[in-house]
Each structure stands twice: as structure tokens, then as C-alpha cells.
Amino acid sequence: MTVRTDDVERARAEVGRVFCPHRLVPQAGVRSVRLRMAAHRVGGVGVIDLDYGQAVRIQPAALESFYLVQIPRSGSTTVRHAGRTVTSTPSLASVLSPYDASDMHWSEGSPHRIFYADRRIVDQELARLLGRPVDGPVRFDIGMTMNTPTARAWARGVDFLADELAQPADASLLDHPQVADRFEQGLIGQLLLAHQHTYTDLLAGPAHHPTPGRLVRQACALIRDHHGEALTVGDVAEALRVSVRTLQDCFRRELHTTPTAYLRGCRLDAARGALRAAGPGGSVTTVAVQHGFVHLGRFASDYRTRFGESPSTTLRR
Known part of the structure; x- marks a missing residue:
């Protein structure tokens, strides 16, 4: 999906189709946005490049069925989620887990690359890493430092996923289902190893x-x-x-x-x-x-x- 619009209501509706229903409010005195969105997905993962072009406030309810890792390309975003607040920048991504509502203030000039991961796939990959079923919610820390070697490696994988998903039909390496499945599992596994969450101590035991x-x-x-x-x-x-x-x-x-x-x-x-x-x-x-x-x-x-x-x-x- 690729969307370009200046209309606030259309922007809210189109972004809601990709993610979930939410409240979208431009900064005081601004009546329009300059939305630019390109969304691609394969299996249980996806990459969404999203830019509102204006300072906006976004308030989604609990995501319920998916996780998001939001990486600003520039600018900053203040994110309140699960009782914590972080100011996200290109060196500090924000991570939303499915269980809590969020309140986000995107600054003007803060395009984001967003990684989408289905909750079911995250649970399955964590179970493989642990060697047993997951018996409780997987909650990630809200702030993910992007300048560690493991985080940079993971981000390169996300960029590769975005590039391949943007290719024309029958021109991507991920058109092959087995290759796509392996890559999906690798990205989710690397995220679980690169960023702190409720099962990190068990993985490191x-x-x-x-x-x-x-x-x-x-x-x-x-x-x-x-x-x-x-x-x-x-x-x-x-x-x-x-x-x-x-x-x-x-x-x-x-x-x-x-x-x-x-x-x-x-x-x-x-x-x-x-x-x-x-x-x-x-x-x-x-x-x-x-x-x-x-x-x-x-x-x-x-x-x-x-x-x-x-x-x-x-x-x-």
C-alpha cells in the first residue's frame, strides 16, 4: 500500500487500515497533514515508512495482535506507553507491545521506519528460543537503543526486508515462501535477543x-x-x-x-x-x-x- 494525502481524516483512515483505529490530531493551528506512507508485509512481519509531514498527536488503543518498533529517520517523537515515557530519536527506537494504549507526539520532520511483527509469530519464535511454550505476555522495554552491534545488525535486516518487499512481483528473493519464512524467523529471533523484554533473563540463563x-x-x-x-x-x-x-x-x-x-x-x-x-x-x-x-x-x-x-x-x- 502506498498513500499520499493532505487530508487529516483520510490520513487517519488509511493509517488505521494498516495498523488499528486511532485518534490523530495535528498540532495547534494546523488543519492538514502531508502524509506519505508506503506499507509492505510478508507473512507475520512488515515494514511501514510513514511521515505525517507535520507535528501530530497519535493515540491508539492497545494494539492487541501485533508489536511495533518505530525508528525515527530524523526529528523526535515523545511516546508514552505502559506507564513509561521516552523521547525517541534515530538512536533510540520506541517499541510498542500489544497490551497497552499509547500516546505519541511526532515532531514535524520526523519520518519513521516502522517494523511490524505479528504477536503469534513473536510467541512462536520465543518458544523456540526457550525450548518450551510461552506462558505469559511478552512485553518489550519501550526504548530500544539502536547503536549496539546487535541492534545495528537487526536494523540492517529490517532495511533489507523493506528493499525486497518494495521490488516488483516475481523480482524479490522473498517471493520464495521458504526463504521468506526463514528470514521472518531470523528477524524476530534477533529482535528477541537484541532488546530487553520480560523473558530476557530466561534466555540468558x-x-x-x-x-x-x-x-x-x-x-x-x-x-x-x-x-x-x-x-x-x-x-x-x-x-x-x-x-x-x-x-x-x-x-x-x-x-x-x-x-x-x-x-x-x-x-x-x-x-x-x-x-x-x-x-x-x-x-x-x-x-x-x-x-x-x-x-x-x-x-x-x-x-x-x-x-x-x-x-x-x-x-x-
């Missing part, structure tokens, strides 16, 4: 397992058998009934690597076989996407590190 060698052998066998599917490390942990943290700790102790690296290695090996078997007109991009690699530059770099040559060199042989 001790990760012991009585038989780490056996667990790793089972995980490796599962990955080898299913790496061609829409498999994530969270799926492996869930299948083995352990937390992602426990699985990661056991891999480090037993193999001195991570389950993510092991899964990537299996996929790289399979991609090499596919490149060798490709006939005339074969494509490195097609093979990479089919084997779950979204970032083509990272795929080429990892491939060269593992095999000592580029994917295109293998394809030409």
Missing part, C-alpha cells in the same frame, strides 16, 4: 544438558536430513525439546562451532553439488535461493571460504 554429545549427534543428523527444507536452528531445538541456547552451548563445547554454522555448511555443500550439476543457463542466484541463501554477497563469500573458489567458477566447470 544457564544452558546445561546432561548428554551434550548425544544431543549434538541428534541435531547433526536432523540437519543433514532436512537442510533442504525451511529449517532453522529454532526448529532443530524445538524438535529435540531443548532451548536454542542449550543447543548452541552444546555445539560450542562438542564441535567448537554453532548449529547455524553447521546448517550453513550443509547447505553450502548441497549448493556446490547443484552448481556442479547445473546445465547450460544455470544461475548462481537461483541455486543460492533454492538452498536458503538470501544475502548473495554473503553466500559468495562463505562459498569461497569453504571451497576456495567462487560459485560462478564452479558453475562454469
Whole structure:
């Protein structure tokens, strides 16, 4: 959805279609806005670029079914939510959880990039990370510092999602359902690890397992058998009934690597076989996407590190 309007009521209605009903009031003495909105969504996540062009007050009720991470591109926004108030800037995003109403004052000249996450997807990914069902509400801290390495990595993922979702039909890497699912889970998982919430202490707790060698052998066998599917490390942990943290700790102790690296290695090996078997007109991009690699530059770099040559060199042989 792309919307441009100067009419306050239309702006309120169109933004409400993307998010939820809310009250929208321009600053005193202003009768119009200069709304510019581009909204894209895939599965349970989305990116909305939103600019009112004027100072406005926005008052939504509890979001109920989704989370929002709101990152000002410039300017500032005062956000009151769940009994706390923060002044959000490009270095401090505001995070709205589904359970409380909000009262926000956007300054003039404060376009936002907003990440949307379905509540059900957040609960599912947290359950994978914990190794057990989520038994209570997941509330994020309202202020998210954006200048830490983990937050910057997550923000790059959001920017990549926005770029891909803005591509024409059949031109995005995320058109492939398995790739889109993996990327969705990765973004939600990274958010849960990058920002404080009610389950952060549990995620950071001790990760012991009585038989780490056996667990790793089972995980490796599962990955080898299913790496061609829409498999994530969270799926492996869930299948083995352990937390992602426990699985990661056991891999480090037993193999001195991570389950993510092991899964990537299996996929790289399979991609090499596919490149060798490709006939005339074969494509490195097609093979990479089919084997779950979204970032083509990272795929080429990892491939060269593992095999000592580029994917295109293998394809030409």
C-alpha cells in the first residue's frame, strides 16, 4: 500500500487500515497533514515508512495482535506507553507491545521506519528460543537503543526486508515462501535477543544438558536430513525439546562451532553439488535461493571460504 494525502481524516483512515483505529490530531493551528506512507508485509512481519509531514498527536488503543518498533529517520517523537515515557530519536527506537494504549507526539520532520511483527509469530519464535511454550505476555522495554552491534545488525535486516518487499512481483528473493519464512524467523529471533523484554533473563540463563554429545549427534543428523527444507536452528531445538541456547552451548563445547554454522555448511555443500550439476543457463542466484541463501554477497563469500573458489567458477566447470 502506498498513500499520499493532505487530508487529516483520510490520513487517519488509511493509517488505521494498516495498523488499528486511532485518534490523530495535528498540532495547534494546523488543519492538514502531508502524509506519505508506503506499507509492505510478508507473512507475520512488515515494514511501514510513514511521515505525517507535520507535528501530530497519535493515540491508539492497545494494539492487541501485533508489536511495533518505530525508528525515527530524523526529528523526535515523545511516546508514552505502559506507564513509561521516552523521547525517541534515530538512536533510540520506541517499541510498542500489544497490551497497552499509547500516546505519541511526532515532531514535524520526523519520518519513521516502522517494523511490524505479528504477536503469534513473536510467541512462536520465543518458544523456540526457550525450548518450551510461552506462558505469559511478552512485553518489550519501550526504548530500544539502536547503536549496539546487535541492534545495528537487526536494523540492517529490517532495511533489507523493506528493499525486497518494495521490488516488483516475481523480482524479490522473498517471493520464495521458504526463504521468506526463514528470514521472518531470523528477524524476530534477533529482535528477541537484541532488546530487553520480560523473558530476557530466561534466555540468558544457564544452558546445561546432561548428554551434550548425544544431543549434538541428534541435531547433526536432523540437519543433514532436512537442510533442504525451511529449517532453522529454532526448529532443530524445538524438535529435540531443548532451548536454542542449550543447543548452541552444546555445539560450542562438542564441535567448537554453532548449529547455524553447521546448517550453513550443509547447505553450502548441497549448493556446490547443484552448481556442479547445473546445465547450460544455470544461475548462481537461483541455486543460492533454492538452498536458503538470501544475502548473495554473503553466500559468495562463505562459498569461497569453504571451497576456495567462487560459485560462478564452479558453475562454469
